[in-house]
Amino acid sequence: MVNILENKLKEKISSLIEELEIIIGYSESKAPLKINPVFIKTKEEIDRLIFNNLCVNNLATYSYYLSADTKGKIGIILKPCDVKSIIQLISEELLIKNKIKTIVIGCNGIIDYKKINKAVNYQKIISAKLDENNITVNTIDKSFNFKLKDFFAQKCYVCNIYDNPPYYDEFIENDLKLNLEKKKEYEDIEEFEKSGLEKIYKFWEEEFNNCIRCYACRNICPLEVCRDKCIAQLDEPHWQSHKINSSEGKFFQLIRIFHLAGRCTECGECERVCPANIELLKLMKKVNQIILKLFDYRPGLILDMKPPLLTFKNVEQNIKDEELI
Amino acid sequence: MEKLIYIKKESLKNFLEKISKDYDVYLPIQNKKNGIINFDSINILNENYIMNLKEKTRQSLKFLFFPPYESLFEFEYKKDIKNPEVTEIALSKPGNSNLREKVIFGIKPCDVRGIDYLDLVFNSGNNKDPYYLNKRENTIIISIGCSIVYPDCFCTSIGGSPFNFGNANIGLLDIGSDLIVTKLDESEKIKKFIADYKDFFEKKDMDDETENKINEIVLQSNKTCSTNWKKINPENITAKMESTFKEDALWQEITKKCISCAACTYVCPTCVCFNIADEQKDKKGERYRCWDFCTNYYYTLEASGHNPREKIYQRYRNKINCKYNYFIKRNKNLYCVGCGRCIDVCPVGMDIREIVSSIISF
Structure with a gap:
């Protein structure tokens, strides 16, 4: 099944490569x-492209800097959730829409490496094999067999755009669909907050x-x-x-979360790359939860909408003056 | 017949506890909550923090001798009201916080090598760094060879070996039940150490079975490690680095995915760049140093606003040249120990072996 998808991807890229200066993929x-x-x-390089449940990286990361370094158009292979970052960049006028060709692939979930690492008691993973429903992971002296569905990234459990990206130039449909028991948005944050301020502080x-x-985050x-212009x-x-x-x-992290308030698309890259395994996404989600409550806004979904923190209203519906004092 | 000195694994815990009465003992300790292994004091061991001698630590040993941040001195401006045109500056150095001797146990040979290289930087000729030496001196290093070699290890490619104990004071080899002493330096300090804890160092005659076992482990580790990458010749590689320095297109190509964070440099056992800053509040202040990294934009940013290494590929080229060219010219050694930590932590899968290979084959 996976190969059919990869073939579709390669065909699509073959038809586009002439008009694009460079294509970023997996x-x-x-x-x-x-x-x-x-x-x-x-x-000749198209054959190197792959797409599977391990394609975690959000390649939108390269869009801003690469578009400044290239004259022509850039193609980026994205998952539907990664497109949100592109939308956000365009709506903030950091990217020019015409410079980027978004090639979006339907997604049936991505694997969280850190979850697997935890399940093997943090032993170093030597090799692994992935098929449609299972994953075999080998450490130096043991072999583990896991069901794929237990190891998807947090964001997959609340995803509702996996086969319906909010924006794309090219869309490649995936016959495999994300089939997970959905969780309530920000359910994990609410659960975490129940432990009380003292424990939360100790946790951080x-x-x-x-x-x-x-x-790295x-x-x-x-x-x-x-x-390259960071105040830190x-x-x-x-x-x-x-x-x-x-x-x-x-x-530094406080600066980051305020800087990303109402901008973060919760792709989870910061948490993935942290060499100290800090659960950074919790902080991001908390701020986004507040933004959602105040402005009824989720970053990265509507291309031509002005993000609420880049504009103002004379009277904000959900912010009461007395609450500000 | 050759005498064999060994520590029984079952008495290891007692041994470490015993020496911790006389020394500050540091071990590779794994935090069970997030899985990270780092060198830390034996005193933090509990049900959540356990000793792990198997895998590499996330941070290299440089963390102990050259910490991410350290105060160099504190200062205070003082004025006398009767003599207002004179300002005096009072300096105070941080005291030797710890005068006890240290034992660092369970270091991998690659990390021992890392420390040898740090010594070349902070303690060679007239260049003696008191802050480093204060922590480095009076340290007994007990290394354990690598009976297990992981896919990102490549010490054999750059002149090391899983059982080359370098300047470690004691080198051990794990044969399952026991830790065999395969290296013991001749210093008085170590003779005294062995004598002090002689109850733990047992002796027996070397038998065929043990000898075969040792040979088998050494052979196997070397073999596995050497399949992870080809052998690098220090002389050839410097010439290659020189000849490719101006090939901007090549460097751009191989560093395209780098995001210029510090993950690789901060976990590297040999990266030693630091920044110095003064921070002052009212009349009191502090001068400190903290790690810095050459892949960052600010590293070479000049006061004029000009940046000679503005692009990521220029900065990454410097990083590789530092390790595979400049240091060799000064010290005849590659400035890389083959621990593979940079490969392990890289967010975007940069592999120093692939980078250097593509330069060699250019």
Whole structure:
């Protein structure tokens, strides 16, 4: 089944490659359960393209910088949820719509590497094999067999655009459909908050003890196009201390979440790439939950809508003056 | 017949607890909540933090000797009201917070090599870094060879080996039931150490079975590791790096997916770049240093606003050249230990082996 989809993808790309300067897609990786972003320019390279449940990376990350470096049009292979990042960038006027050709593939869910890593007791994964419903994972001295449906990324459980992307130039339908028991949006955040402020604070205290301020979270984010102009690294003015420790890590993350409030499309890349395994998506989701409540707005769904934090109304429906004091 | 010294695995826990009475003991400790293994004090061991000698730590050993952030000194501006035109500056150095000797147990040979290279940077000739040496001196390094080699290990490709203990004080080989001492340095310090804990170091004659076992493990590890990458010749590689330096298109091609974060450099055992900053509040302030990374835009940004390494490929080219060219010219060694941590943490699957291979085959 997967091969049929990949063939459809390759055919589509063959028909488009002439008009595009470069195409960003997924290719095989030597590392188990991982894929590599690949940049192709010629017909001969098309065979390197793959698409399967391991194609986690949100390739929209490359759109902003690559579009500044190229004269022609860029093709990007995206999952329906990744398109949200492109929509958001266009609606914020950070990307020019005509520079990007979005080639969207219907998705039947993506695998969360960290979930699998946890299930094998954090032993190093040596090799893995994936088929339609199962996944076999080998560590140095043990082999594990898992059902695929237990290891999808958090976002898949609330996804309702997997075969219906909010925007695309080309859409490649996937015969396999996402078949998961849906969860309520922000259910996990509400559950987490029940533990009370004290416990929540302790949780973040411990999480950020491991933060080394590597900025992988910032640099992988498709919306943080400001990575080379970041106030966290400026010397003059010295807005934030450059010390690498837990409290500065937390402070940097606070800047990030406010910066992404009402912009974050919850692709989960920041959490995926964190070498300290910090659960960053929780923070992002919390802020988005507030934005949803205040402005009835979900980032990355409507192309020509002005994001609420980029504009203002004289009277906001959901913000009461007395609550602001 | 050759005498064999070994530590019984069942008495390892007691051994470590015993030495922790006289030394600060650091071990690879795994946080069971998020799976991350790092070197940490034996004192934090509990049901959530367990010793893990099998896999590599996420952070290399440099974390202990060259921490991500350290205070260099504190200062305070002082003025006398009777003599207002004179400002005095009082300096205070951070004290030696810890005078106890350290034992670091369970280091992989690649990390031992990493420390050897850090010594070349922070402790060679006249270049002595007191902050580093303060932590580095009085340390006993007990290394365990790699009976298990993982797919991202490649120490054999760049002149190391899973059982090359370098400057470690004691080298151990895990044969399942026991840890065999295969390297013991001749210093008085170590002689005393062995004598102090002689109850744990048992002795017996080497028998054929054990000898075969040892040979088999060493052979197997070397074999597995050498299949992970080809052998790199330091001399050839510098010439190749020089000849490809101006091939911008090549460097652009192989670094296209890099997002220029610090994950690879911060987990690297040999990356030692740091930044120095003063931070002051009112009359008091601190000068500190913290890690910096060459793949970041600000690393070479000049005060004028000009940036000689504006693009990611230029910065990444510097990173590779630092490890596979410049350092070799100065110290005859590759500045990479083959631990594979950079491959493991990279968010976008950059593999230093593939990068260097494509330069070699250019």
